[in-house]
Amino acid sequence: MFNEILLLDDDKFMQKFVRNLLSKEYTVHCKSTIAEALSFLEKNTVELVISDINLNKESGISFMKTLKNNPQFATLPIITLSGEDASAKKIEVLNLGVDDFVAKPFNPGELHIRIKNILDRYRRFNPHHKIEKKQGKRTLTETLHHIYANKSLIGKRGFDIAFSLVMMLCLLPIYLIIAIAIYIENPGPVFYVSKRIGRDYNVIPFLKFRSMKVNADQLVQGLFVKNSYSKSENIEDIEPCNTMITGDDGFTISEKVFKAKKNQSTFFKIENDPRITKVGAIIRKTSLDELPQLVNVLLGQMSVVGNRPLPLYEAEKLTTDGTVERFNTPAGITGLWQIQKSIDPFMNSEKRMKLDNRYAGTRNTIMDFKLMFRTFPAMLQKEE
Known part of the structure; x- marks a missing residue:
């Protein structure tokens, strides 16, 4: 083998x-x-x-x-x-x-x-070792088994295609109005494309209407101190341990302090974000900035309902025993966490992860439809 x-x-x-x-x-x-x-x-x-x-x-x-x-x-x-x-x-x-x-x-x-x-x-270094490439094609039996094992996902995909096509046609005038408003206030790309991580850690070209200034990504590092997900523990209050680790130019730091810094909050969010434009504030509050993700759904990169696809730097920190379950279900435009955050917009990272894992472990067709219907009133939430 x-x-x-x-x-x-x-x-x-x-x-x-x-x-x-x-x-x-x-x-x-x-x-x-x-x-x-x-x-x-x-x-x-x-x-x-x-x-x-x-x-x-x-x-x-x-x-x-x-x-x-x-x-x-x-x-x-x-x-x-x-x-x-x-x-x-x-x-x-x-x-x-x-x-x-x-x-x-x-x-x-x-x-x-x-x-x-x-x-x-x-x-x-094993000259007698013969490498056999894994065959890409499935046998008929394997194909039938795959279809049976993934029948719920296949039905989900069919709904996603029909839903995204119909919604994109109906919302075309709104797409045009938003695009023009974004460009007039802050000239530049109308859409924002970022790499996000979805099901099975696949990379998604995540689409949104641009709601921030053109140079928003360059401002992130300077805003981390205002992160609403940050843990209350102050790094300076941590007592160093005896184990020291060494970096470039002889730089040393306590291993305990280094890991505390490394493991600070996974998610990034701040109140009154100065990077957001006036048009961006409106489309975020009504979740209209998410409409381009219907293209992601149509292309099979996302689903209508699922766990939120995450930026690479966030997703990497969630590859632990207690968090990887969230990646075992399709990424979605809306989902359990998105609905719950309309009630608790600044929930902590632990609660958010529990919601993602809960959806991945209990997802079914009825649950998806319930979450879709609950999405519309939640769209008027205060956006992050």
Whole structure:
């Protein structure tokens, strides 16, 4: 078996996320316990093992030791993908002979590259290793199974196409009025296109009517101190730990302080944002700035109802056991979080993530229609 990977992780949502993330290039076999993983390896051949450290009542480190002490698996490449991010733990794991250590949250693109580099080395130094490319076409049985497993998503896609076409035709005059108003107040592009992350961490060219000044993106860093999602804990109040990490030019910082800075609020939002234009304030308050996303829906990049697609810097921080579930459902124009924020416009990041995970785990057709009907009164909310 080639292009085959074994993933040992007891979190079902992380299993699904990694499997979908790597599915275009690899077949990922997911196991939840050490016994299941070892049993699979005894009967099957894989090119790479990805393992968490902290399993339910088990230690991923003991699993890695077992592999390294067994001549049959001693040369099998291993990547640790874990929420354990302490330097001491990394050193302990790497001392076992593990090939790489990737800490959650992680950059999915970086994980792809690390896997590719390790497998390239493994194949180069194994001259008898024959690479078989994964076939892109499904058999009839696999196609029928895929249709059955995704029947709800297929029906959802059919509705999305019909709905987006009808709405775009009906709203064409409004599109033109908004476009003219935006250009008159602040000459420049009428549409704002940004890269967002949707289902299975796919990149979406996210469309909106431009509601900010042309140079808005350049002003973000200077406004982070006003972030409404910021945690109340002051970085300066954190007591440094003894473990120091080193950067360029001998720069050192306490590992505890560094991680506290790194893990500050994922989401970015401020009240009375000075970057917003007068026309932008109006179309945001009525959610009319979201209308171009009907194009994203028509092209299959989004759905009418789903979890909000996130900017890359936000999405990367949500690749942890408790957050990846939100990426297992199509990105949407409206959804559970968008409805709830009309009641609580400045909810904290934790509550927002719970809503996203709740939608991904319980989504169904009836729920989607209910959320659509609740969207119209919520459109008059105070926009972020």
